[in-house]
Amino acid sequence: MPFTLAPLPYDSAALEPHIDAQTMLIHHGKHHQAYVTNLNAALESQLTLQNLPIEGLIADLTKVSDATRTAVRNNGGGHYNHTLFWELMTPGGAREPAGALAAEIDAGFGSGWAWLVRDKSGKLAIESTPNQDSPVMDGKHVVLGCDVWEHAYYLKYQNRRADYLAAWWNVLNWTVAGERSKA
Ligand code: MN
Numbered sequence: 041m042p043f044t045l046a047p048l049p050y051d052s053a054a055l056e057p058h059i060d061a062q063t064m065l066i067h068h069g070k071h072h073q074a075y076v077t078n079l080n081a082a083l084e085s086q087l088t089l090q091n092l093p094i095e096g097l098i099a100d101l102t103k104v105s106d107a108t109r110t111a112v113r114n115n116g117g118g119h120y121n122h123t124l125f126w127e128l129m130t131p132g133g134a135r136e137p138a139g140a141l142a143a144e145i146d147a148g149f150g151s152g153w154a155w156l157v158r159d160k161s162g163k164l165a166i167e168s169t170p171n172q173d174s175p176v177m178d179g180k181h182v183v184l185g186c187d188v189w190e191h192a193y194y195l196k197y198q199n200r201r202a203d204y205l206a207a208w209w210n211v212l213n214w215t216v217a218g219e220r221s222k223a
Contacts, residue, residue, distance in 0.1 A: 045076045151188065
């Protein structure tokens with residue numbers, strides 16, 4: 041089999057209580073496995089494509105036969121995305137970005153606001169604004185916004201902005217966001 045399902049990089053129960061073991065077992069062992077199985081089936085008669093790294097395969101789907109392109113898109117994408125997803129989680133987490141990435145994130149998403157908006161065409165988009173700028177100033181409709189200024193979290197969370205953001209989801213009023221979303 042050209043593409044194979046790698047074992048999870050940690051025990052299926054290792055992300056408890058945030059992600060439960062049964063979900064991990066089914067998500068990895070059934071869903072991800074199905075993407076791999078279906079990808080291999082779709083590439084059965086395309087030998088040269090079977091030896092590509094998965095990222096190389098899905099980065100250029102023009103190489104894939106017309107008859108199998110949708111199957112390779114769905115299952116190759118599913119294989120690549122899920123492999124990345126398992127690697128991006130770790131028991132206990134690593135809750136603050138570090139090093140150069142942290143600096144870039146701070147520069148790009150520094151103090152200010154994070155938004156879920158509808159743009160002028162009605163499409164949902166995620167964006168951030170500095171200072172007290174609002175997407176409304178650009179003619180967009182705000183569905184929800186989170187204050188990511190230090191004053192919103194410093195007393196309790198100090199520099200642990202990620203902890204503040206994780207906690208904020210627990211108090212977000214999705215009913216209000218849902219109503220705003222329709223407007
Ligand atoms: Mn999934």
